[in-house]
Amino acid sequence: MVSEMTSRERVLAMLNGKPVDRVPVVTGSTMVVEYIKKSGGKWPDFHSNPEMMVNVAGMMHTDAGIDSVVVPFGMFVESIALGLDVKMGRVDIQPSVRSFFKKPEEVNYANFLENTYVQTTLEAIKLAKEKYPEAAIAPFLVAPVTLAGDLMGAENLSMLSIKCLQKEKQMAKMEKWLSIALEINKIYAKACIEAGADLLYYSDASASPNLVMPDFYYKVGVPVEKELGDFIHELGCPWVLHICGDTVPIIEGMASTGADCLSVEQAVDMKKATEIVGAVPIAGNLTPLLMVEGTEEQIVNETRKGLNGGAKASMLGCGTPPLSTSDRLKTWVKAAVEWSAENL
Numbered sequence: 001m002v003s004e005m006t007s008r009e010r011v012l013a014m015l016n017g018k019p020v021d022r023v024p025v026v027t028g029s030t031m032v033v034e035y036i037k038k039s040g041g042k043w044p045d046f047h048s049n050p051e052m053m054v055n056v057a058g059m060m061h062t063d064a065g066i067d068s069v070v071v072p073f074g075m076f077v078e079s080i081a082l083g084l085d086v087k088m089g090r091v092d093i094q095p096s097v098r099s100f101f102k103k104p105e106e107v108n109y110a111n112f113l114e115n116t117y118v119q120t121t122l123e124a125i126k127l128a129k130e131k132y133p134e135a136a137i138a139p140f141l142v143a144p145v146t147l148a149g150d151l152m153g154a155e156n157l158s159m160l161s162i163k164c165l166q167k168e169k170q171m172a173k174m175e176k177w178l179s180i181a182l183e184i185n186k187i188y189a190k191a192c193i194e195a196g197a198d199l200l201y202y203s204d205a206s207a208s209p210n211l212v213m214p215d216f217y218y219k220v221g222v223p224v225e226k227e228l229g230d231f232i233h234e235l236g237c238p239w240v241l242h243i244c245g246d247t248v249p250i251i252e253g254m255a256s257t258g259a260d261c262l263s264v265e266q267a268v269d270m271k272k273a274t275e276i277v278g279a280v281p282i283a284g285n286l287t288p289l290l291m292v293e294g295t296e297e298q299i300v301n302e303t304r305k306g307l308n309g310g311a312k313a314s315m316l317g318c319g320t321p322p323l324s325t326s327d328r329l330k331t332w333v334k335a336a337v338e339w340s341a342e343n344l
C-alpha cells in the first residue's frame, strides 16, 4: 500500500510508471462554464487574464478533485501569437484558428514569447504553481503536426500529407512547414517548463487517422513528435501525447515517440490499446459528453471500464466539455477513487 500522495506526486508517479496511492484523474482543456461563472471569470478576458484563467482552471482541482490544473483553454495560442486570425468563440465555445500562411517564409516567430496570449499561459503556469503547489500543473499545447496544419491550413495539410509520401519535392515542402512548427514548439515548451510546468500536455489532433493516413503518421508524424519529446525530456520534464479518433492503428507509433503517457479517445478500445503498448501508461477514453448529460451509473461504469481495461489514469477522451457539470465531474473522480480502493 502506497501512503497518501499529493495530486502532483500521484500524477508524476503515474508518468514514471511508479506505484500510486490511487489512479490519478487528469484532464485536457478545462474551459468549464460553471467554473467560469463561479469564479467570476468573464469571456473573453479569461483567455488573456492569468488570474482569471487560473481561478477557472483551479476549480477543476479544488472543487472537482481533478489532479491536474490545465491552462490555457483551447488550441489557438500558438496561432494567434504568429498573427493568424482567431475567432474567439463564446463562453462555451473554444477559440478557433481561421486563417493560414501561404508560404513557410511568411511565418515570423521572432517575438513569439512576447505575445499577450503566450505571456498569459506563462503567467498562469507560475500563478497556478504558487496557488496549487500540490497539483500537477499541465499546460495544454499544440503538437507539431497540428501546428504545421494550422500554419499551412488544415486542407493543405491533408493534401500534402498524401503527396509527400509520393514525391520528394512535396516531402521537402512538408518538412519545411514541420521544422518551423517544431522550432515554435520548442521555444514555447522551454518557456512553459521554466515557468514551472510539471508536465506538458500535447494534442496532435490533426495527426489523427481521421485526417491523415497512418503511413504519414509513422513516417512523418512520429519523428517530429519524438524530436520535440526528446527536447522536453532533456529539460527534465515529462510529456503526454493526445491524438483524436480511433488511434489503435497508430498507437505503437505514439508509444515510440517516448511520450510518458498516451491519451486516447472514446473510440479506442482501452484493453486492446494497453495490450499493444505494454509499459507506456495510457489514459483517456471516457466519453466527454458524459460530463454534460451522463447519469451517475453511466459515469461510474465507463470510468471503471477504462481502468479495468488497463488505463493508468482516468481521463476523458478529449477536452472537458464547456457545459460539464461539477456534480458529474465529482462523480467521475469518486468512481476512480473507489475503483482504486478495490483494485490497487
Ligand SMILES: [Zn+2]
Pocket (backbone or CB within 6 Å): 205, 242, 243, 244, 245, 265, 317, 318, 319
Ligand atoms: Zn481529441
